[in-house]
Structures are given as structure tokens and as C-alpha cells.
Amino acid sequence: MQKIEVKIPSCPKNSYTIAVGDEFLPAVLGQIKKLLPGKELFLITDANIAKTKHLKKLTGLCNLYRYVITPAGEKSKNINTVTKIVEQMEKKALGRDCAVIALGGGTVGDIAGFVAAIYKRGVPVVQIPTTTVAQADSAIGGKTGVDSSISKNAFGVFKNPTAVYIDVSTLKTLDDKQFNAGLVESIKHALIADKDYFDYLQKNLSGILARKSQPLEYIAVKNCRIKASVVENDPYEKNKRRILNYGHTIGHTVESASNYKLLHGQAVAIGIIAANIIEQKLGLGGEERLASLKKLFGRLDISLKVPKSITKRQILDIISRDKKAVQKWPRFVLLEKTGKVLCKNGQFALQVERKIVEETIDILLNRNL
Amino acid sequence: MQKIEVKIPSCPKNSYTIAVGDEFLPAVLGQIKKLLPGKELFLITDANIAKTKHLKKLTGLCNLYRYVITPAGEKSKNINTVTKIVEQMEKKALGRDCAVIALGGGTVGDIAGFVAAIYKRGVPVVQIPTTTVAQADSAIGGKTGVDSSISKNAFGVFKNPTAVYIDVSTLKTLDDKQFNAGLVESIKHALIADKDYFDYLQKNLSGILARKSQPLEYIAVKNCRIKASVVENDPYEKNKRRILNYGHTIGHTVESASNYKLLHGQAVAIGIIAANIIEQKLGLGGEERLASLKKLFGRLDISLKVPKSITKRQILDIISRDKKAVQKWPRFVLLEKTGKVLCKNGQFALQVERKIVEETIDILLNRNL
Numbered sequence: 001m002q003k004i005e006v007k008i009p010s011c012p013k014n015s016y017t018i019a020v021g022d023e024f025l026p027a028v029l030g031q032i033k034k035l036l037p038g039k040e041l042f043l044i045t046d047a048n049i050a051k052t053k054h055l056k057k058l059t060g061l062c063n064l065y066r067y068v069i070t071p072a073g074e075k076s077k078n079i080n081t082v083t084k085i086v087e088q089m090e091k092k093a094l095g096r097d098c099a100v101i102a103l104g105g106g107t108v109g110d111i112a113g114f115v116a117a118i119y120k121r122g123v124p125v126v127q128i129p130t131t132t133v134a135q136a137d138s139a140i141g142g143k144t145g146v147d148s149s150i151s152k153n154a155f156g157v158f159k160n161p162t163a164v165y166i167d168v169s170t171l172k173t174l175d176d177k178q179f180n181a182g183l184v185e186s187i188k189h190a191l192i193a194d195k196d197y198f199d200y201l202q203k204n205l206s207g208i209l210a211r212k213s214q215p216l217e218y219i220a221v222k223n224c225r226i227k228a229s230v231v232e233n234d235p236y237e238k239n240k241r242r243i244l245n246y247g248h249t250i251g252h253t254v255e256s257a258s259n260y261k262l263l264h265g266q267a268v269a270i271g272i273i274a275a276n277i278i279e280q281k282l283g284l285g286g287e288e289r290l291a292s293l294k295k296l297f298g299r300l301d302i303s304l305k306v307p308k309s310i311t312k313r314q315i316l317d318i319i320s321r322d323k324k325a326v327q328k329w330p331r332f333v334l335l336e337k338t339g340k341v342l343c344k345n346g347q348f349a350l351q352v353e354r355k356i357v358e359e360t361i362d363i364l365l366n367r368n369l
Numbered sequence: 370m371q372k373i374e375v376k377i378p379s380c381p382k383n384s385y386t387i388a389v390g391d392e393f394l395p396a397v398l399g400q401i402k403k404l405l406p407g408k409e410l411f412l413i414t415d416a417n418i419a420k421t422k423h424l425k426k427l428t429g430l431c432n433l434y435r436y437v438i439t440p441a442g443e444k445s446k447n448i449n450t451v452t453k454i455v456e457q458m459e460k461k462a463l464g465r466d467c468a469v470i471a472l473g474g475g476t477v478g479d480i481a482g483f484v485a486a487i488y489k490r491g492v493p494v495v496q497i498p499t500t501t502v503a504q505a506d507s508a509i510g511g512k513t514g515v516d517s518s519i520s521k522n523a524f525g526v527f528k529n530p531t532a533v534y535i536d537v538s539t540l541k542t543l544d545d546k547q548f549n550a551g552l553v554e555s556i557k558h559a560l561i562a563d564k565d566y567f568d569y570l571q572k573n574l575s576g577i578l579a580r581k582s583q584p585l586e587y588i589a590v591k592n593c594r595i596k597a598s599v600v601e602n603d604p605y606e607k608n609k610r611r612i613l614n615y616g617h618t619i620g621h622t623v624e625s626a627s628n629y630k631l632l633h634g635q636a637v638a639i640g641i642i643a644a645n646i647i648e649q650k651l652g653l654g655g656e657e658r659l660a661s662l663k664k665l666f667g668r669l670d671i672s673l674k675v676p677k678s679i680t681k682r683q684i685l686d687i688i689s690r691d692k693k694a695v696q697k698w699p700r701f702v703l704l705e706k707t708g709k710v711l712c713k714n715g716q717f718a719l720q721v722e723r724k725i726v727e728e729t730i731d732i733l734l735n736r737n738l
């Protein structure tokens with residue numbers, strides 16, 4: 001037998017910039033054209049954004065090729081939508097020298113990022129997130145994907161954007177429910193990385209809820225800094241990046257079991273409460289934090305009640321299919337204290353025995369939260 | 370406006386090994402298990418391979434999870450097949466700690482590589498190519514993809530395999546037409562990189578066609594070395610890797626216009642002839658080479674006649690959608706001499722004026738070759 005070694009060259013250290021500001025959307029297209037000279041641009045947005053003035057502000061007089069995801073939301077986040085977009089791009093005869101712009105919330109960003117990653121083996125993507133959840137979380141860090149009929153982001157890749165533009169004025173057209181649910185990711189960032197930020201959120205919640213520019217810019221920058229510092233260390237989620245999954249193991253499960261009737265943020269709020277219950281069961285303390293969190297979620301008008309239709313069996317079945325499961329049982333991210341994740345033997349995602357998880361699910365399903 | 374810089378860490382230089390030999394399939398699974406300890410393995414193969422003894426030789430007594438692509442061939446190379454495989458993997462509750470094994474020809478390798486690249490944001494893939502075309506070309510270098518209704522590999526990514534195992538004994542069950550068509554990629558390698566290899570192929574064709582182990586191993590190693598040396602320098606096809614596309618610009622177009630009734634190798638043979646005609650029109654010479662090529666393709670029983678149903682308009686339409694088109698017109702790889710690609714100003718894919726390409730298409734459509 002003969003052996004041939006094929007070298008894969010190292011890729012150089014690289015970076016991208018997140019610009020955060022208020023009311024600067026009309027300047028963004030010019031900046032993108034400078035950043036990606038000669039690229040034909042293809043815009044992906046959704047039916048919600050198409051109704052707002054954000055789209056017009058971004059495109060100005062340019063008649064960009066575009067695809068409007070209809071209906072907006074998780075229901076369209078599947079491979080059929082990806083196929084339709086790819087075929088639309090092909091019909092416009094776009095080559096590998098095109099680039100994708102994503103204008104919208106998490107669904108738009110996830111779909112557009114995935115399309116860019118797989119279109120003719122990859123073209124650049126620029127993310128312009130317009131929701132609290134996308135600005136805090138999904139537009140940064142390169143996770144993209146679409147759901148299968150069985151699980152969330154079953155199809156996906158890591159695809160870093162070429163640039164991210166966060167204009168907090170886009171948040172002003174968001175309905176209250178979406179706006180508030182997206183703030184759960186900010187709370188998560190504070191919990192895993194920064195106690196002062198947790199205090200800030202509690203103290204400044206009314207300004208945030210009134211959608212004042214100053215606190216909105218403050219939290220956008222804070223979220224990006226926290227998320228960036230995590231993903232820089234572990235872009236492919238081998239270990240430390242998992243801390244961003246705080247509250248998401250049970251959160252994703254409940255979201256999926258509800259057939260996506262729960263908003264992502266609401267599901268993650270339930271997941272964060274679940275993580276806090278597990279922490280207490282493991283003797284890690286945090287009674288005061290659990291009380292503050294319930295109060296905070298209350299102020300956001302987020303119900304912590306798991307929908308009645310969801311059964312324990314369903315939750316246990318879905319949890320065994322977790323993307324990050326090892327031998328069909330997920331690992332959990334837990335807090336050592338507010339602002340710090342528990343790390344054991346260098347690992348940030350930890351085994352929790354089944355009994356404790358099951359007891360926690362029982363508490364959630366009792367709906368006394 | 371505030372700016373946050375997100376660093377993307379450099380990825381370390383890496384490599385994978387291609388093992389080439391005869392009759393070593395029964396040892397491969399053990400080697401994969403050593404290479405990927407603890408990974409749950411998922412085998413992707415097709416209906417043709419399932420009928421041969423190769424599958425049994427590989428799996429032995431192990432009852433691997435598997436998906437058999439049915440029907441075998443280009444018709445199944447689409448996103449529906451990918452979706453079915455992903456859902457099958459999910460039903461087996463495979464997490465991100467699984468790995469994919471591709472046993473089969475180019476279609477199996479392309480589909481399986483793409484599935485591995487996008488399954489839960491990426492799992493490893495091991496390629497075990499069983500056809501002349503896959504052993505010479507598609508299993509090496511990390512190109513994966515599936516076709517849309519409009520073009521070839523419209524969906525795709527670059528995904529390097531973790532290992533490649535080439536057992537030339539698998540070629541013995543291949544039908545003559547497939548076997549011969551796959552040798553066109555060997556001829557292409559010789560043309561772009563190694564005149565001695567071109568002479569070897571002409572001299573040893575009868576041994577190859579008799580499927581003797583010695584020349585089959587020789588050409589497998591030669592093909593891998595040539596392809597590896599190209600992809601190592603330019604894994605993402607920014608420039609030099611394009612030389613592997615010699616004959617493929619017109620080749621892919623004719624293949625697509627025939628609705629994949631032409632075998633890939635036959636289409637590339639037509640594309641190689643087209644490239645030689647363009648070379649002569651540009652005064653690059655090569656009259657002798659064109660004669661040798663016609664003779665060689667004749668010995669392989671490969672018809673150079675473009676199917677009657679294909680029109681010039683169709684070809685020009687498809688060519689404008691070429692993945693590597695710049696402003697809707699493809700670049701061409703051309704030979705300076707046998708074994709050496711023409712390089713102009715550091716570029717290996719060159720502009721050719723439309724008139725010359727159209728005249729060449731006219732010659733092909735006259736069907737006098």
C-alpha cells in the first residue's frame with residue numbers, strides 16, 4: 001500500500017468588524033460596496049422587514065436583487081426556503097463573485113448565512129440584524145443553519161460574516177413580544193460573563209423597554225463584546241463557546257416540543273430557570289439569583305409556564321437528540337456564580353445525572369413557576 | 370458609531386492521508402476506528418455498490434448505520450437526497466460526535482461530503498472511492514456538492530476528508546463505459562501537469578483497460594500526487610486550482626445541456642477537445658496533441674459527438690451561469706504545451722473572446738469530430 005499526504009494549508013488569522021450605532025442604515029450599502037468591491041449583491045430579507053422603512057433606508061435608490069422570505073419566522077427556516085433562494089440566485093445568473101446581505105432577525109440571518117456558505121461552495125455574507133435576539137446573538141459568531149422536520153439547525157455550517165452592521169433604530173418597529181423575548185439573550189450574556197452587566201440590566205430595564213437609543217447601544221456593544229470574546233477563543237464550539245448555550249439545552253428542547261409556538265427567548269428563559277434549578281439541586285446555590293430572574297422575566301412579561309401539550313417523554317426524546325449530545329445525553333452549562341460559568345477539569349459543558357434533569361423537568365411541567 | 374473587532378483565529382496547518390492499494394478493503398474499518406476513536410459511524414453508499422461484495426468487505430461483521438442512495442447516479446445528486454440522509458441520521462439520534470463514511474463513486478462522495486459538512490454544522494468524512502473518476506478526482510481535494518434543477522453543484526462547500534482509502538480492486542466490478550469515462554480525468558491530469566504521464570497512459574492503456582492491479586495502482590498514485598500538489602497550493606480555488614478545470618468549462622455545459630445523459634467523463638472529453646480547438650485558434654499549437662487525444666478517446670470508446678438535441682443557444686445560456694464566471698462569462702484553462710498550463714500575468718484561468726468560443730461551439734455542434 002502506498003500513502004500520499006495531502007497538506008491543508010493553515011488559514012491566516014482574520015477578523016471582521018461589528019459597527020454599532022443609531023440611524024446609520026442609509027450609509028451601510030456604500031460601506032459594503034467599499035468592503036466588497038465588484039461583488040454583485042443579493043439581499044435576503046423577510047416579509048416583516050419588507051413592510052418597514054428599513055429596507056428602503058438600506059437600499060436607497062439601488063434596485064438590489066433580492067429574496068423576501070415569506071412568511072417571516074421560524075416556519076420558513078427550512079431547506080425548501082434555502083432551495084428557493086439558491087434557485088432565485090441562479091436565475092439571476094449570480095456567480096461565485098456575488099455576496100449576500102442579510103437584513104432581518106435571527107431567521108433571516110441563519111438562512112442567509114447558510115445560503116452564502118453553500119452557494120456554489122461559498123460566497124461572502126454581511127449581516128444586518130434588526131431584532132434584539134439577532135443583534136445580541138445570532139448575527140455574531142458565524143453559526144448558521146436551517147431546521148429539519150426533526151430538529152433545529154439540523155442543516156448548518158460555521159460561516160463568519162464579512163461584516164456586521166447593528167443599527168439600533170431598527171428595533172423600534174419590533175413588536176413588544178419579540179423585543180422583550182430577544183432581551184433574554186442579553187440576560188444570558190450577563191449571567192455567564194459579567195455581574196455588573198446583570199446589575200445594569202436590572203437597573204436600566206425601563207429605559208431599554210422604552211427603546212431609548214443610549215441603553216440600546218450600550219447593551220448592543222456589551223453583548224457583542226461578550227460574545228466576541230467567547231467565540232474568538234473557540235470558534236467551532238469545542239469547549240468554551242458552549243457557555244453561550246447557557247439555558248439553551250432545555251430551552252431548545254421546550255421550543256422544539258412546542259412546535260415553535262414558544263418564541264426562542266421565552267424558551268431560553270424557561271431553560272435559564274431550569275439551569276438555575278439544576279444548580280441549586282447540585283448545591284451550587286443561587287437562590288437569590290433565581291428570585292431576581294423570575295422578577296426580571298416578569299417585568300419582560302415572559303411567561304415561564306411550559307405549554308400544557310408538552311409531555312415529559314417528548315422532552316426526554318428531544319433532549320437525547322441534542323446536537324452536542326455525547327452518547328445521546330446532553331451536557332449542561334451551569335453557573336458557579338452570577339457572571340461566572342462553572343468549569344470542571346477544563347470543561348464548560350458538564351454531565352448532569354439523568355435523575356436531576358428529570359426532577360427539574362418535573363418542576364417545569366408542574367407549571368408553578 | 371462604535372466598532373467591535375471579532376478575531377477569527379488562524380486554523381493550524383493540517384493534512385490527511387490517501388492510502389492506495391489492492392484488496393485491502395477488509396482492513397479499512399479498523400483503520401477508520403483508530404483514526405476517529407469513539408465516533409459513531411454512518412455509511413453512505415448507493416444501490417450499485419450495495420449489489421457488489423465491496424460493501425460486505427468493508428463492513429465485515431459490523432452492522433453500521435447506513436443510507437443507500439437509490440437510484441445510483443447523478444439523478445439522485447440533489448438536495449432531496451441530502452434531506453433524506455440528514456433525517457435518517459437524526460432518526461438514529463446521531464450527534465455531532467458521529468462521522469460519515471462514503472463508499473462509492475463521485476455521486477456518493479459528493480453527496481456524503483456535503484452531508485458531513487452541513488450535518489449539525491459539520492462532522493468528519495472518510496472517502497472510499499470505488500470508480501475511476503472518484504479515485505482520480507472527486508474523492509480528493511474537498512469539493513462537495515449537489516445539483517439544483519438549474520446547475521451542477523449549485524449547493525456545495527469545501528470539506529476536506531479525514532482520510533481517503535483507494536482500493537483499486539473495487540474498480541473490477543465497474544461496467545466498461547463508467548470505467549473508461551473515468552479515465553478521462555487521468556488524461557486531464559497528464560495534460561495539465563506531466564507529459565511523461567501522458568506518454569505512460571498512451572503506452573499502457575491496454576493493461577489499464579484489462580484492469581491489471583499494477584497499472585491501476587500506478588495511475589491512482591499519479592493522479593493523487595498531481596491533484597494533491599495542486600489543491601495544497603490553492604485549496605479554495607482562487608487561482609491555480611482552476612487548472613483542474615481543464616476541459617470542464619465546456620464539459621460541464623455539455624453535460625448539463627444533455628440533461629446528464631452524457632457521462633461526466635464523456636462530457637469532459639468533449640470539453641478537452643474544445644479546449645484544444647481554442648488553443649489552436651489562439652495560435653498555441655498542439656495539432657499533434659489533438660490527434661493523439663482523438664485516438665486515445667477512440668481507444669476508450671468515447672464518442673466526441675454532442676447529442677443532436679443540444680442547441681448553441683442552450684450552451685451559451687448555461688455557460689454564462691458557470692460557477693466561476695466573472696460578469697457572466699467563464700474563464701478558460703488552456704495548455705501552453707502537453708504537461709503545462711498557460712499562465713498569463715499569474716492567472717491560470719483566462720479570458721477568451723466570445724467569438725472564438727462561439728466558433729468552437731459551432732465546430733462541436735457540426736459533429737465532425
